[in-house]
Amino acid sequence: xxxxxxxxxxxxxxxxxxxxxxxxxxxxxxxxxxxxxxxxxxxxxxxxxxxxxxxxxxxxxxxxxxxxxxxxxxxxxxxxxxxxxxxxxxxxxxxxxxxxxxxxxxxxxxxxxxxxxxxxxxxxxxxxxxxxxxxxxxxxxxxxxxxxxxxxxxxxxxxxxxxxxxxxxxxxxxxxxxxxxxx
Numbered sequence: 001x002x003x004x005x006x007x008x009x010x011x012x013x014x015x016x017x018x019x020x021x022x023x024x025x026x027x028x029x030x031x032x033x034x035x036x037x038x039x040x041x042x043x044x045x046x047x048x049x050x051x052x053x054x055x056x057x058x059x060x061x062x063x064x065x066x067x068x069x070x071x072x073x074x075x076x077x078x079x080x081x082x083x084x085x086x087x088x089x090x091x092x093x094x095x096x097x098x099x100x101x102x103x104x105x106x107x108x109x110x111x112x113x114x115x116x117x118x119x120x121x122x123x124x125x126x127x128x129x130x131x132x133x134x135x136x137x138x139x140x141x142x143x144x145x146x147x148x149x150x151x152x153x154x155x156x157x158x159x160x161x162x163x164x165x166x167x168x169x170x171x172x173x174x175x176x177x178x179x180x181x182x183x
Contacts, residue, residue, distance in 0.1 A: 001105055003091020006037050008101040026178045034092055034171055041088040046081035053077045072145075075156060079143025086140050086163045087112065093170030097177055112137040139163045 007030075010016040023029050053073075057065040068074045091108050098104040119132050132138055133154050142159035154162065 001091065001108070002041070003037060003088040003093075004095035004101060004104040004108060006088075006092050006095065007033055008095035008099060008104050011099040012101055027175055030096060030171070030175055030178055034089060037088055037092050038085060041085040042081065045084040046078060049077050049080040049084075076144050079156065079160075082160065083140040083143050083163070086136075086160075086167055089167040090136060090170060093167060093174045096174035097170065111135075133159075134162055136163055136166045139166075 010019060019029055020026055053068070057067075066073055068077065087108075090111075091104070094107050095101070095104040098107065116132060116135050116137050119135065120128055123131065133142075139154055139159040139162035142153050142156050153159070
């Protein structure tokens with residue numbers, strides 16, 4: 001939601017006209033917003049997931065806890081931060097495309113939470129195993145643990161590449177729309 005609000009809020013209250021008056025070339029506005037959001041979220045989410053891991057380990061106590069050096073733990077902790085950052089970038093792209101806060105949030109939530117579940121229920125099994133690993137939420141979630149109900153999940157690097165591809169493609173579409181449409 002933060003990514004969507006980062007740009008769609010300016011459209012909602014009309015401040016985008018002031019922004020474009022200050023920066024007549026529109027694309028630097030989108031690039032700057034995306035870069036700032038990416039930088040802030042990457043730093044904040046990695047720190048937050050690391051802190052969550054450490055607090056969780058303190059709560060678990062002796063005998064049930066693990067360390068960051070254990071197999072896959074550091075990847076999962078850092079991957080959770082990168083996954084959340086990727087979702088934020090997807091949100092800013094959808095917000096720039098839709099220019100409507102409620103519509104953009106609805107699309108992001110449906111894409112990340114509703115469509116993967118519906119795909120498992122509706123699609124035939126062979127389509128399901130072929131297509132669902134490439135949905136944005138399933139592709140990005142392999143950074144955390146690798147499964148999340150997908151029969152044949154992607155590798156973490158491939159999943160990160162697929163999720164990044166979605167973000168880059170949507171930012172590209174948002175840039176095209178921003179360049180070719182009025183504020």
